[in-house]
Amino acid sequence: MKYRKLGDTDIDVSVICLGTMSYGEQNSEAEAHEQLNYSFDNGVNFIDTAEMYAIPPKEETCGKTEEIIGSWFKKYNKREDCILATKVAGPGMDYVRGGSRLNHKQILEAAESSLKRLKTDYIDLYQVHWPERKSNFFGRLGYEYSDDMGVEIEETYKAMDRLVQDGKVRYVGISNETPWGLNQYLKLSERYSLSKVVSIQNPYSLLNRIYEVGLAEITQHEKVGLLAYSPLGFGVLTGKYITKTPQDSRLDLYGDWFTRYSNEISTKAVKSYVDIAKKFSMTPTQLALSFVNSRPFVTSNIIGATKMEQLKENIKSIDFDMKEEVIKEIEKVHQQYPNPSP
Helix, strand or coil: CCEEECCCCCCEEECEEEECCCECCCECHHHHHHHHHHHHHCCCCEEECCCCCCCCCCHHHCCHHHHHHHHHHHHHCCHHHCEEEEEECCCCCCCCCCCCCCCHHHHHHHHHHHHHHHCCCCEEEEEECCCCCCCCCCCCCCCCCCCCCCCCHHHHHHHHHHHHHCCCEEEEEEECCCHHHHHHHHHHHHHHCCCCEEEEEEECECCECHHHCCHHHHHHHHCCEEEEECCCCCCHHHCCCCCCCCCCCHHHHHCCCCCCCCCHHHHHHHHHHHHHHHHCCCCHHHHHHHHHHHCCCEEEEEECCCCHHHHHHHHHHHHCCCCHHHHHHHHHHHHHCCCCCC
């Protein structure tokens, strides 16, 4: 395994981060524990979760993923070996705290609930899952300006900082943010001496490289690490969906939730990336994950799997070094099909 600093902290996190959103839905507690044990046995020390998981979200499974991770901590005594990241839900979840919002009261309440489910007294990285305001996140195109920010970022940030001051959170991060949003956090940090944002969790993959426009520059200058999610585009970049949708796959079971990377242009791009993988004796998965691992602005690559063979292949991607000739082939495809699934 390889490790990188989390932002400008002294924490070393594995370049492969274990995403857990399927725990409690597609994966049972026993399966989740098996994944966690295998990952840690192979050098992964970083876990990412969220209060609203399992996914797709619904009231009866909300918080289940955190509970499963908490049961693993208790059973195997692994808490001190782990860098634990979780998230507070942005607005729109009607069954979370009676309607989730990013105000001071709800953030403190959300953190307490996560700590209880996770069976721990601190969170290493606490993240805002998505902004309070309307903005271009979750692949939205087009933009409507509005003065209505909902709960102001300042209130959200000060609540997150309060958790740091109380010793319940070590560091704070953001997710699904824009360059403008990140800049607001940075300015507020300086103005009020708040605990600096150390990471941003945004989508990044061969099908979605919009992070490179704007965010890559500001995060490298400000030492804010990217935690890249959906590096396989919900599994599309494995190539398994090119001809048909496999039975019991994520798109088969929950198609309405995971169609972001399923369109005609994306399929054409995936076919080209599959051809590159074959040319260089790699699997499509190895190509896609190794590309993300190789980017200088990426701190950690959040992989997820429902089956052990998938997990093993994903973790093994760390052993591949992207050669310049492979990058050149990737860039040719990207020029032909730039960001088909933003």
